[in-house]
Amino acid sequence: MVKALAIFLPLLGAFINAWLPGKSPKASRVVSYLMLTAGLIAVIMLSIQLGAWNLRDLSDSVILSTGVGSPPLSINLEITAGGTLAAIVMYAATIFSLHRFALTTPKSQPLILALLTASLGLLFATDIFNSFVFLEIGSIVTIGLTAACKCGSRWEAAIKAALVSGLVTILYLLAVAVLYRSTGMLTLAALGNVSGASAVIVAILLLTVIVTEIKAFPLTGWGLDFYQGTSSIVAGLYSATWSLAVLLWAAKVLPLLPIGNPIIYAWIGAAGLVFSQLAGLRASSSGRIMGYSTSAYASLLLVAAGTTTGAFYTQTVIVLMIFSSIAKFSLFMLGNPEKKDQWSGFGTLLFLVPILLLAGIPPLPIFWAKFAFLAHLASGFPVIFYAVLAGLLLEAVYLFRFWSARSEKTGEKSAKRPSAVAAVLLMLLASVWITRMSWGALDFSGSIIESAGLRNIFHGLFAIGTLLCLPGVFNRIGREKSYWFWLLISGAALTILPAAGNGLTFYLLWEISAFAAVIGVSKGTAASKGTFWYAVFASLSGYLLLGGILLSKGSFAMAGVPAVLITIAALVKMGQFGTHLWNVRTYPAAPGTLPAFLSGTSSKAAVLLLVAVAVNSSSASLPWGRVIAWIGALTALGGAILAALAPDYKKMLAHASVSQLGYILMGLGLASILGWTAAIYHTIHHLIFKMALFLGAAGVLYRTGTTEFNNLGGLVKKMPWTFAFTLISVISFASIPPLAGFGSKWLLYNGLIEQGWLPVLIVGMFASVVAFLYSFRLLHGVFLGQLSPKNAHAKEAPLPLLIPQALLAMAIMVLGFKPTILLNFLVPVLEKIGLSGLAPVIQGDMVLTTMGTWNAWMVGLMVMGLFGFAFVFYWISGHKPKYVGQLDIGFAGEMPPSADEVHYSNNFFRPYQRALSFLPKIHAQKIFSGVNKTFNMLGDGVRALFTGDGRTYLAHSLIFLLLLFVFLNGGM
């Protein structure tokens, strides 16, 4: 009884609605809601009965027979556990979208209920002819709904759907006829009994029908036009009911087709994924973007059908299809984003969660399915694995572009639509529930990095780095939103990261941290470009990391391709060698203290990753250590030159950050104790000074509203403390003794010379002197010189920004004067992990290597003693100069007319730039636009297939059919 109610209540509702006089919309709505609610309860009961909630075995089922005799005269439905979950989504989507339809197309209620009935029927159909009936009903209702909606290109969309539906009908009926003639049966199971020529004909006909219906590449065209043409409400309901039903029906039929080796599905899917997502890069309207995303999931379905079987296949398909449908539903329900309606706060979150879900970001449910599925592909189908990985990366790129362009806009209440709210809540809840699937357990034993000492260093760095960014988060300017929440999440994930015990846990925390920070960046003013670049590069490094982890079966003991992939992932995260573009765009755009976190703390996750790869390798070294050291050295130099020429405070710091991370790579590439000591020392040091500098920049921005050097200068009088802390950091990163920076350079140079890597050393030393250029530019550009009248009102930065800076400056002093505190801890830890080379010897305050000596304490005493003596001597000598302002200078006997006219700032190092002019101008920007252009060209090439002409789409299906025929016939 419950079974029948669950399926046929909507049908009943549709009939009642159709008979109700059109003048009582209220009554018809009440009937609809009643039927739908009762049906939903019935489906939930069924799913409980079938044990769908434990997610372990989704193939339990009950049979529902109706009518007399046997199919096709009667309708036989097999209600599976997995199917009930989909049915719940369909019911819920219909209920939630009903009121929107009531507002726009009041007479559409019978159609909506009929669509749900058709969807449920198709979902559970066991008979090939029954399926045909439901397919027909669904297609016709879709066409009707589209034609009834009030949107511009509805006829175009409806006619294309009708054309395709017509073709599908012909092909399908042909297949049915052949099947019946060959086997005398029409059940789905009978598909397995056909043989010989009939089998080929049935297989190619049905495969063409399926690929067309699920809109997988290359038969995607009509789907794109349909999503673009129909109204967003119809598209939303369509994707959560009919589209989902077709996908799951296809998932049921595909394994049964008499096609020989099902791997052909995977090849069609993998190739389709890459090509369709290339084309997706060029999509701009929300409808088409959703269309391409649909195509991506349809292709994934084909790949799954070709490579997996049994319970794993069912689970993967159910989770991927159900949640992608929910995501699309909620995005469509938010309205057409290209309209200029604007959202804020909660609205942007509603928009964001589905995007993250579609992109497979943890901990949202699709992540788990994708992770397990990709792991499966990696273990047996490497080429398909790479193709799928590439396709998913491309999908992430256009999804994030869609989101970042969107996140800029503000205000509007209509975003808080109950349907979208419900969908997002469901996605978030499902994130917890999905872990019930046995897709790999999280492990926080820290076994990736055996050395507890190393782990603790990173735990401490991440925790302290996050904490120091927190006090300043409330000193926001303009419309910077509450990014603190995302900062906190990102920091928390980072803090746990060193405790990860397997690849899954590491990847999960890595992605959470990266994408929480991406969301944080999006809260900045005018941050859409920065957000997009960060999201793209975070996706790139994420997928590379994922690829590496999965190819080495989740373990970090890796060599060869996985190790290289992971190393590149770390390099991208650190913005090395050309990938610095994301740092330079993201840090200036990020709000408040977030750049300090990103540059100072978050970038160290990449160091941790490299450390993890190295300590798990046989010789405790990275693959191609020398290449890595070279990349570090060249980035250090290039970054330093770019920083010196940067016109903006935060941009300069971003370039400088990339440059300084290069030194860490030089040390790690060495794979000797000295190299690693230098690398870890510099990791700590970089965190300290870069956070102090960015916090200082946050204070300057907060008080002056600008970070352009041409608008700054002379702030030392207004912000003496910020200046003092910045000065200490600058002296430190310029490696001038007695502060902390010298130690990292000294250790590194000793390490490089010990291994005989002199060319790397020379480039590194050159980079370190070029750093003087930008260090002075920074101090002068912001704090020294003339105070612009524009900043006359500026005050000292607020305490929540100053206190962390003070602590960091103190840390620089302590580390500079007594580096042995750190070295005494670090060197024994590193000695245990099997690195080559000799450890530095520490005798009291003296550090000795085979060739060099360094006594930081004595140097510190000498410098401070001499400075103090000079100071006191001057003081007591009784010289009392009179303070005069900056404008009172020897200026050809004149008083300069205004500060702005004598402040030397614009194009500060112009002779240096002229001297550099012999170099060919290799702009990373140009390289990336080249990459972008190439991808766009490829995308345009693919897009040329989708002409927008319905006849072309019919031709596509027929050509596809012919190709299949040639291919399969040749194969047999």
Place this chain on the structure above:
Amino acid sequence: MGNIVSIVLTILGALSWGLLLGGISRTVTARIHGRMGPRVTQNFIDMWKLFKKTSSIHHGGMFWMAPMFRITGAICVLLMVPLVIGNSITYNMSFAGDIFLVIYIMFFGCLGMALGAGNSGHPYAVIAVSRGLAQMSSYELSFSIAVVAIAVGLKTFRIEGIVEAQQAGILSWNIFRFPFASAGALIAFLPMQMAYPFGIVLAPQEIPIGPPTEYSSRFLSFMFSGRALFGTAKLILFVSLLFGGASNWISLLVKTFLLYMYPVVVSSVFPRFRTEQSIRFLWFVPTSLALVDLIRVML
């Protein structure tokens, strides 16, 4: 205690020697130009005069502190280099660090000077700093390569060790053992001493006297003494690196005197480069020379 006495004496001696050398150079330059020139003690007189001037101005904290930075940086370099080899009391603080420390601590004074110039608010001072830093980053390249070639060749970074390795006769001096590296370092020495054709920082025709444009009276006397000290320190460093160090005081004075005369003479016969010409020259010519020895050492 002996150490402290030695340090005090070193500072005073180096200051006097630096001022005296400056006086001599003024005379030499004048004679080359066919003038009489001032007396050799003129720099002491100037220094005293500036020190005694009471009326003066300042432009802020960093302006005030820059001369202290300058002097501190200069003395630190001076104390990190052993003066007379074999006479351990004259090693001062050289035990506390090696040649890398010396290279980097040389920047301490430069940075202080730059900060003072920046705080003065005078555009000429800042232009000079911008030029100076650009040029410094260029000559440091060849100087670093030369130092690395020598240090790796001799297998020690300790200056004391480098000097000791040159004690087996004149041919064991690094200028003969590493002729290309030495040539590179000696070309880099010219801009270090702000000598022509690299004198773009103090370029008097364009930017009166560069960074200290706004400085006067006692501040300026500090600046000048810092410069004298720093000059002497660099002389001793180069003598130790390339010319076998000094085994006694006479040798120290003679070697530093001769080395000091080298930029003075070169300076008085050359015109000045434009900034970018200077930078490019320093990137290519001395660097290529020094690289020859580096490659030799690597092989």
